[in-house]
Amino acid sequence: MHRSVLSVFFRVYKTSKGRIISARTCHTDIHVRRFILENTEVVGDLSLTPEIRLRLFTPKCRFWTERPELWPFSDPFWAIYWPGGQAISRYLMDNPEICRGKSVLDVGSGCGASAIVAKKCGAKHVTANDIDSIAGLVTVINSELNNLEPPVCSTENMINSEPVPFDLILLGDMFYDESLASTLHTWLDRCIKSHGATVLIGDPGRAAFEGQNFHQHLRLLAQYKLPQSVREENYGLVYSSVWSYRPTL
Numbered sequence: 001m002h003r004s005v006l007s008v009f010f011r012v013y014k015t016s017k018g019r020i021i022s023a024r025t026c027h028t029d030i031h032v033r034r035f036i037l038e039n040t041e042v043v044g045d046l047s048l049t050p051e052i053r054l055r056l057f058t059p060k061c062r063f064w065t066e067r068p069e070l071w072p073f074s075d076p077f078w079a080i081y082w083p084g085g086q087a088i089s090r091y092l093m094d095n096p097e098i099c100r101g102k103s104v105l106d107v108g109s110g111c112g113a114s115a116i117v118a119k120k121c122g123a124k125h126v127t128a129n130d131i132d133s134i135a136g137l138v139t140v141i142n143s144e145l146n147n148l149e150p151p152v153c154s155t156e157n158m159i160n161s162e163p164v165p166f167d168l169i170l171l172g173d174m175f176y177d178e179s180l181a182s183t184l185h186t187w188l189d190r191c192i193k194s195h196g197a198t199v200l201i202g203d204p205g206r207a208a209f210e211g212q213n214f215h216q217h218l219r220l221l222a223q224y225k226l227p228q229s230v231r232e233e234n235y236g237l238v239y240s241s242v243w244s245y246r247p248t249l
């Protein structure tokens with residue numbers, strides 16, 4: 001379903017309408033785990049963080065070309081290591097003191113890569129938060145793959161709820177939709193003001209991020225050139241950046 005993987009991108013990034021296909025065949029974690037193992041491939045050195053291995057979609061996987069209607073779950077964002085998440089993970093890997101001894105929340109954690117890197121860098125506590133429960137299971141599988149205890153995985157929709165008391169909040173490629181971006185803006189502001197959280201955003205220049213008009217709140221920390229294969233899978237995006245977010249005064 002290569003075209004479908006790409007159309008996921010289009011649906012989310014161009015229209016923001018996520019298509020939900022209900023699970024028809026897999027009812028338990030064991031079955032879902034087996035399904036994930038059979039339909040993903042371990043990828044090591046094709047991202048900005050070759051230090052970690054992840055189970056992802058690749059052209060060798062059945063659903064790269066399979067008819068999308070046969071896919072039994074909601075859209076598999078967790079099967080892609082997005083450019084924004086890659087940039088945050090690279091930045092943490094190069095600056096491990098940012099997470100060492102800290103409590104870290106990865107919002108929209110997908111495959112769990114940034115949460116895994118935070119663990120690797122010595123975070124005291126890591127929560128991987130994604131509203132898709134399959135993402136949580138994949139995060140556990142990917143943690144095992146890297147010989148790490150999995151982070152706490154939560155499926156709660158935290159955005160726009162009470163500010164959460166974490167030292168560090170990570171958002172990799174979460175600014176894909178205008179309304180989500182604006183909600184995040186308000187919520188992040190409250191998290192920083194209530195708990196003094198440090199907020200890092202990884203983004204490759206998505207329209208909803210650029211269009212938010214909150215650049216006065218951002219400080220560029222790093223910019224990375226994406227590996228060739230990531231550029232090809234992401235419609236020619238070339239760079240991905242890490243920003244720190246400052247609250248409104």
Ligand SMILES: C[S@@+](CC[C@H](N)C(=O)[O-])C[C@H]1O[C@@H](n2cnc3c(N)ncnc32)[C@H](O)[C@@H]1O
Pocket residue numbers: 077078080081082083084085086107108109110111112113129130131132135156157158159171172173174176
């Ligand atoms: C583009 S993916 C990014 C995944 C990961 N951060 C990365 O960079 O590889 C966005 C993820 O956000 C999740 N998501 C969307 N809305 C969310 C919300 N309100 N709370 C938590 N996760 C959410 C989706 O399920 C998806 O896994």
